[in-house]
Every structure is written in structure tokens, then in C-alpha cells.
Amino acid sequence: MLKKILNIILPVDPQARDAQIRRNVLRDCARIGGTLFGDVPKGNRREFFCLDERTWVWHEEWTDGSGLRHALTTRYDVRPHGVFKAQDGQPYQPLSAEETKRLYLAAYNYSNKLHEKFDPLLAATAY
Amino acid sequence: MSKSLDNGRANKFNASNGELGKFSRPVVEETVRTADTATGILYYIASRAKDQVNPTVNSFSDADRVNFATSVATNAVIENNPVDKFNAQLQAPAVQTAAETSSLLADTENEAEYRKDVLDPEKIRRLVDEQFDNA
Numbered sequence: 001m002l003k004k005i006l007n008i009i010l011p012v013d014p015q016a017r018d019a020q021i022r023r024n025v026l027r028d029c030a031r032i033g034g035t036l037f038g039d040v041p042k043g044n045r046r047e048f049f050c051l052d053e054r055t056w057v058w059h060e061e062w063t064d065g066s067g068l069r070h071a072l073t074t075r076y077d078v079r080p081h082g083v084f085k086a087q088d089g090q091p092y093q094p095l096s097a098e099e100t101k102r103l104y105l106a107a108y109n110y111s112n113k114l115h116e117k118f119d120p121l122l123a124a125t126a127y
Numbered sequence: 128m129s130k131s132l133d134n135g136r137a138n139k140f141n142a143s144n145g146e147l148g149k150f151s152r153p154v155v156e157e158t159v160r161t162a163d164t165a166t167g168i169l170y171y172i173a174s175r176a177k178d179q180v181n182p183t184v185n186s187f188s189d190a191d192r193v194n195f196a197t198s199v200a201t202n203a204v205i206e207n208n209p210v211d212k213f214n215a216q217l218q219a220p221a222v223q224t225a226a227e228t229s230s231l232l233a234d235t236e237n238e239a240e241y242r243k244d245v246l247d248p249e250k251i252r253r254l255v256d257e258q259f260d261n262a
Contacts, residue, residue, distance in 0.1 A: 021154050029158060050162040056169075078168055100169075107166040114159045122156060125147045 026051075030059070032117060033110050048110065054078045056107065076103060 026049060033048030040046045045061040056076040063069050077084045077092065083100050084092040095103065147155055 017150065018154070021151050022158075025151065025154050025158050029162070050165045053161055053165045053168060056165070078165070083169070104166070104169045107162075107169050111159075111162045111166045114162050118155050118159050121147050122152065122159075125152055 029110075029114060030057075032113050036106060036109050036113065048106065050107065050110065056103065 030047035030049035033050075034040060034046035036048060037046070041062070043063055045059070047057070047059040049057055051057050054077060056078070058074040058076075059071070061069065061071040072088060074085055074087045076095070077086070083095040083103060085095055086092045
């Protein structure tokens with residue numbers, strides 16, 4: 001049991017370790033992305049990140065006035081003929097031209113934020 | 128060099144010490160590269176609809192700037208309603224204030240250079256036309 005727990009916390013298998021690092025880096029990026037749109041109210045959780053070259057994800061959690069917790073995930077799929085979004089299992093909807101432009105602006109800011117944070121670190125640890 | 132990352136004892140990513148371990152470095156590099164490429168693809172996709180959109184940031188007209196700032200201001204007004212706020216943020220997610228919008232737009236006046244340095248248009252086009260079309 002202890003070995004199993006240790007393997008989860010401190011995986012020695014290179015693939016598991018790689019996957020864990022990827023998850024943690026992505027979590028960090030998602031948190032950075034969540035700050036692009038203003039302050040996140042206390043108790044809310046907001047994430048925005050690039051999942052892969054064709055997918056962007058927005059996730060928000062908040063508590064309403066009656067104390068009920070809500071969560072909404074929006075996935076943007078970039079396809080050759082446009083950008084489509086799906087929210088919590090709903091059918092895909094094409095983005096309007098305006099929203100596409102704004103998603104691009106958000107992506108542009110996101111990329112810049114990543115460079116701001118990581119470029120100095122990468123430079124400092126260049127081999 | 129972060130020993131905690133390098134020896135595999137701590138796999139959590141933590142850049143607060145200003146260092147990257149040898150295991151996290153390639154992941155971070157790939158993550159940043161992927162975001163750049165994804166942004167470029169988005170740019171290209173938006174550009175393909177340029178007749179309707181005029182999507183390039185550095186070609187924003189004054190009217191575009193005003194509309195964008197207005198939508199951001201509207202977002203601030205409905206801050207107390209999380210659902211509406213969320214929907215508004217989906218519609219206008221880029222920046223918080225008109226001042227920041229202006230700053231952003233000013234920054235991106237050098238965007239052509241940024242694109243030239245960071246993104247290879249041919250690569251983007253190839254990714255879209257080959258990878259996506261064949262998906």
C-alpha cells in the first residue's frame with residue numbers, strides 16, 4: 001500500500017513522471033490563463049489554457065447566491081473552416097466572427113504571458 | 128538546477144525558485160511552443176474570414192478599438208451576475224480595461240515582427256491544411 005502511494009506521489013516510471021510533469025505545467029498555465037480576464041472572485045476558480053495545437057479550454061467554477069456550486073467548461077475546437085465551441089456536452093456551435101477575433105486576442109495574450117514567465121527560466125537553465 | 132525535479136523525488140512543477148529541472152524543461156518548452164503554434168493557427172483561421180472579420184490585431188480600426196473597449200466595460204458592469212459575467216467573458220475575454228486594451232493594441236503594432244520571429248506562416252498553413260483537413 002505504502003509503495004503504491006509513493007509511486008503515485010513520486011513516480012519513478014519515466015512515462016508516469018513525464019505525464020505528471022505535463023499535468024502540473026498545464027495546471028500552472030491554466031492558472032496563468034485564468035488571470036487574463038480580470039480578478040477571480042474569492043471562491044471562484046477560472047482556468048483558460050491551450051490543450052493542444054487545435055484546442056483551447058475555458059473552465060469556471062463559482063457559487064451562486066443560494067450556495068449552489070456551478071461549473072462550466074467551454075472547449076474551443078479550431079477547425080479548418082472555423083472555430084467551434086462546446087459547453088458541457090452541448091452540441092458544437094460555430095463562433096461568431098467577433099468572438100473568433102476575441103478568442104485570438106485571448107490566445108495571443110496567453111502566449112505572451114507564458115513567454116513572460118517561462119523565457120527567463122528557460123534562459124537561466126540553458127544547457 | 129532544481130535537484131528536487133532532477134532526482135525525480137518531487138515531480139510537481141514549481142518555478143517559484145526560478146529554476147527548471149531537466150525533466151520539466153522540455154515539457155515547458157513544448158508547452159510554450161504549442162501555445163505559440165495554436166495561437167498562430169487561430170490567427171490564420173481568423174484571417175481566412177478576413178472579409179467578414181478584419182481579424183488581425185494590427186489592422187484594428189478605431190471603431191474596432193471602441194467596440195472592444197465598450198464590450199470590456201460592459202463586462203465590468205455585470206460583474207455581480209456570475210452567469211452573465213461568464214457569458215460576457217466568453218464574448219470579450221481578452222483584457223480588463225480600456226487602458227489595457229489600448230496598451231495591448233499598441234503592443235501588437237509590432238505583431239508582424241512577432242509573427243515573423245515566432246511563427247512560420249508556412250508551418251501554420253501546413254498544419255491547418257494537412258493536419259486538420261485529414262483529421
